[in-house]
Every structure is written in structure tokens, then in C-alpha cells.
Amino acid sequence: MSWGPGSGVGAVLPTDAWDLLKTDPNARLIDVRTRAEWGFVGVPDLSELGHDLLLVEWAAWPDMSQNPRFVAEVQEALEGSDPSVLMFLCRSGVRSLSAAEAVGEAGLSGGQVPQLLNVAEGFEGDLDPDNHRGSINGWKARGLAWGQL
Numbered sequence: 392m393s394w395g396p397g398s399g400v401g402a403v404l405p406t407d408a409w410d411l412l413k414t415d416p417n418a419r420l421i422d423v424r425t426r427a428e429w430g431f432v433g434v435p436d437l438s439e440l441g442h443d444l445l446l447v448e449w450a451a452w453p454d455m456s457q458n459p460r461f462v463a464e465v466q467e468a469l470e471g472s473d474p475s476v477l478m479f480l481c482r483s484g485v486r487s488l489s490a491a492e493a494v495g496e497a498g499l500s501g502g503q504v505p506q507l508l509n510v511a512e513g514f515e516g517d518l519d520p521d522n523h524r525g526s527i528n529g530w531k532a533r534g535l536a537w538g539q540l
Contacts, residue, residue, distance in 0.1 A: 400491040403508045405530040408478050412440045417475040423449035423490040424481050436536040449490040462497040476506045483513040
């Protein structure tokens with residue numbers, strides 16, 4: 392794990408995120424992609440780890456306008472739990488970093504802010520030479536469990 396410069400948000404590879412979820416019952420993964428992405432591309436499947444995936448859109452399709460209630464919806468999705476770590480995932484790791492930073496800046500009710508980690512590479516990873524995602528790196532390319540909604 393590493394920490395982003397000055398952001399208070401660390402970075403973790405998808406495989407390390409999986410391992411953290413496996414060993415820490417209080418870690419949570421928040422997928423911040425759009426509903427369309429969840430439905431058409433798939434989502435991480437955390438069932439074998441005993442975790443529920445939290446789905447909170449950072450921006451909405453089709454105009455990708457930022458969700459003004461994002462932090463409040465994260466709080467609602469946590470249902471009063473006190474996570475030790477919040478990990479944020481998007482397609483390639485860009486939106487999820489912004490989402491994690493927003494939670495860090497706003498804080499969560501109760502005053503405690505858990506460790507915040509951006510899942511580098513995201514769900515689909517970087518573009519390959521043919522401008523396709525999902526083959527170089529990312530959650531799917533690393534062979535981690537996923538499925539369709």
C-alpha cells in the first residue's frame with residue numbers, strides 16, 4: 392500500500408484490496424462507477440469473503456455529473472458501521488481517487504475517518520494497444536471474483 396501525495400488517500404492494488412477484505416472484517420469496498428457500468432461491465436463479487444459490495448455512484452450517466460449526495464450516500468450505505476478501511480473502486484482508478492478524497496475532506500458522522508484507499512488500476516484497468524480495457528491490469532485482469540448484477 393502507498394499513500395498519494397498530500398491527499399490522505401492511500402493506494403492499493405486490486406489483489407491487495409482482496410487480501411485486506413479477506414483478513415479485515417471491518418474493511419469495506421465501495422464501487423463508485425455508474426449504474427450502467429455495474430449492469431453492463433460487472434461488479435466485484437465479495438461473497439466468498441463474507442463482505443457486501445457497497446455501490447454508490449460518484450457521477451451519473453450519461454452526463455457524468457457529480458453526485459452531490461455522494462458522501463451522504465456513502466454514510467447511508469455503511470448503515471452505522473464503523474469501518475477500519477474504506478476502499479474505493481472505479482473503472483481505472485481516477486474517479487475513485489476523487490471519491491476517496493471527497494470522503495476524506497468531508498469526514499463521516501461520528502468524527503472518525505477510517506483509512507482511505509484508492510484501488511489503483513480499478514475494475515477494468517488501463518487501455519491495451521487496441522484501446523480495450525480488462526486485459527492488462529485491474530480487478531478483472533488479475534483474476535479476482537466478479538459477476539454481473
